[in-house]
Amino acid sequence: MEVPFWNKQVETLDRTSLQAIQLERLREMVAWALKTPLYGKRLTAAGIRGPEDVTDLHVLEQIGFTTKDDLRRSFPKGLLAVEMDEVVRVHSSSGTTGIPTVIYFTRDDLDRWTDLLARSITATGASSRDILQNMMTYGLFTGGLGLHYGAERVGMTVIPISGGNTKRQIQTMKDFQTTVLHVTPSYLLHIHSQLEAEGVRPGDLALKRAFIGAEPHSENTRRKIEDLLGIQAFNSYGLSELNGPGVAFECIHRKDMHVWEDAYLIEIIDPKTGQNVEDGQEGEVVLTNLIRRAMPILRYRTRDLAFLHPEPCACGRTHRRLSRILGRTDDMLIINGVNVFPSQIEERIMKVPEVATNYLIHVDKKGALDRLTVKVEIYPKLFLGEAAKLEALRARIREGLRSSIVISPNVELHEPGSLPVSEGKAKRVVDERPKD
């Protein structure tokens, strides 16, 4: 089997040379990071006053980790290392408590990110002959636009259809004979369930590959997708803090995702001690961005649990492979590819006087898609006995949640005292999605 490469020289570089590139880029990143208040303080406190103090790849262990809280506290410009004039793109993700996090890119940053995506796409065997239907959401979310630019660089025909509207997705797949999809696994399964309803047989379509990501899924789910649609499905990994998609991607062997180590310094740590663990051992993924000057991020705790394969891949790439995401070290929920923190929901509910402080977040599956239900209790003192007011309340809560967490949940109204009490360690999240 011929192995396709975008940049064979870099992708197959021996480990020593790869680490030399990492060190050179890390020095450069530290120089930029020193310009920001957060890292300026942390680096100098650790005795790192300039690139020359970065003597090896482990020197940053002295500055500890960067957390989502650090990013939130730095909102909006606390981690910006360049003048706004140089910034050409902003992406943002919703924060855990209503304050978003923001990511900046210079033109060169975008160029380097785009190249990683071109590399990722090529590694799957897709090429300029392919027609890509990009079903990830465009906008502030990095999933849509990020891959879009990489696909154009490869020379694919890109259909920037974004998410939703299943009828139109299916029609577009027929009309343009789409060969590659970029999609969340749950939405792809949902589309499959709708094909028959639309009178479409797999033979009417030209699908060959799907890039699946933005939500954790099992090997069984991948197999199911591949069997049902007769395609190959490639797992991908990325997060907006580290640019977005293209941090790691599967090659033609589909045996876990190559982390592009010339662009990202990856560590797997024991989440309790913060110490690095051996390759092959599960732990929390910690990443340093080596290619973004506008907003350096050093040793970011992703809260994702995974492991690195110690053995090389048959494709010949020397960049290590990251396992699929096995879990989280925090309570973040991923609902149809959208990251949702229970604290975001709580914060919204606490702002509504007509409901009590007890609530329950319920997640299950409706068909292939995730369904989020937020259960709240009526606050007796503000109950007026009118159905119209209750329905207006339900709509107001739903709209408030939608503006905070992007997705629109079902809102159920419950009797006072029927949900778990707010004190103590009440179980606020019930996730009934099958784990397969």
Place this chain on the structure above:
Amino acid sequence: MAKQLTIFVENRAGRLKTITDNLRKSNIDIRAFTIQDRGDYGLLKLIVDKPDDAYLALANLGCACALKDILAISVPDQPGNFHRLTSALAEHNVNVIDAYGFVLQPHNTGVCCMEIDQPQLMKAQEIVAEAGFTILQDEELYSL
């Protein structure tokens, strides 16, 4: 004006029983009831002999309940009378949020309970009286 007790009840087995059990313990006599179904919950609406006592009994229990002024209209139990009532309200553009009725003495007396939007409530009262109907005050209604 007559008082209706409205209670928020989740739509699941056993919820009504909890409420009736507490009304029974407080020795409340239920004159009429209806349930407005809203899918995952319902609004139980009661006409009782001691509305304030019933409200306190349920509120102390933690129930979401409310006492509300409604029109309780005495309607002679003969063909066409309910139509006469709805016509009078329609003519003056009064909207009825919810209504239910019960017959007290067959072929003689019926009662129609109507929930009217607060801003239109006084006006509706006048219209109904002008159309020749008797509006039952709370004591009259509870001692039926």
